[in-house]
Amino acid sequence: MRRLPARRTVSAGVGVMTVMLLAGCGQQRQQALAPAPPVASNPPAPATPSPSEQAPGGASVGRAAPDFATETTQGKPISLRSLRGKVVLLDYWATWCVPCKMAMPTLESLHRRYVGQGLKVVGISVDDSDSVRAVPAVARALGVTYTLSASPDDNNRAQKAYGVQGIPSQFLIDKKGVIRWAQGGFSFSEKQELSALIQKLLAEPA
Structure with missing residues (x-):
């Protein structure tokens, strides 16, 4: 997982980062699936999540996602407000981030598989005003x-709201x-797991 805010500094150890990516970014990766909130007129305030239930930045699994x-x-x-009623997969990335670009074909596969069932994949670029110009070319x-x-x-504000580092x-x-699941880093082996989680959330009532 590439650290911020050194956004455009590409480390000489890209090969090492690729190995970390394939290994799931080791201890830097954190993920959890929160249970569906109970239906109640006055639900109790959620308990403070344990460290294993923290999103990779500051937003917490089991809490309302920042708009x-x-x-x-x-x-x-x-x-995010305009997407209420859909399952949303947010991906914070940058054009200069090699692991980010390696993950994007998997996200595209999930998009193609579930978009017709109510999944919305949104890639939020954290590029600066110079490198952001490359986003359309990278996408193509x-x-x-x-x-x-x-x-x-706008994306800088979104990044801060989610505490993405x-x-x-x-x-x-x-x-x-x-927020029902969160992860920092990416591993190809997790595609099936993420696909199963998406199916679970798509099956839940709005």
Whole structure:
């Protein structure tokens, strides 16, 4: 998992990072699946999550996902609020992040498989105003068709809201806007696990 805010500094140890990526980023990776919140008129306040239930930044699994408002690469407004009722997979990434780009074909595969069932994949670029210009070209090169945001100011606010300190970082949000799973880093071996979690959330009522 690449650390921020040294956004455009590509380490000489890319080969080592690739090994870490394939190994699941070792101890840096944290993930959890929170149970669906109980249906109640006045539900009790959720307990403070344990360290293993913390999202890779600051947002917590089992808590309401922070709203964000940004623009897609097509210039269309998008916010988490506007996606309520869908299962949302957020991916924080950057054009200069090798592990991020290695993960994107898997995210595209999940998008193609579940978009018709209510999954919305959103890639939030944390590139600066210079490197963000490469987002459309990177998307074309990787065959990415899911929604990408390339608005540096808006995305910087979204990054801070989620407490993202390293990339790639992913958040899986249910139809009610609750973070149910989060991960820092990426491993190809986790595609089936993530696919199963998405199916579970898609089957839950809105």
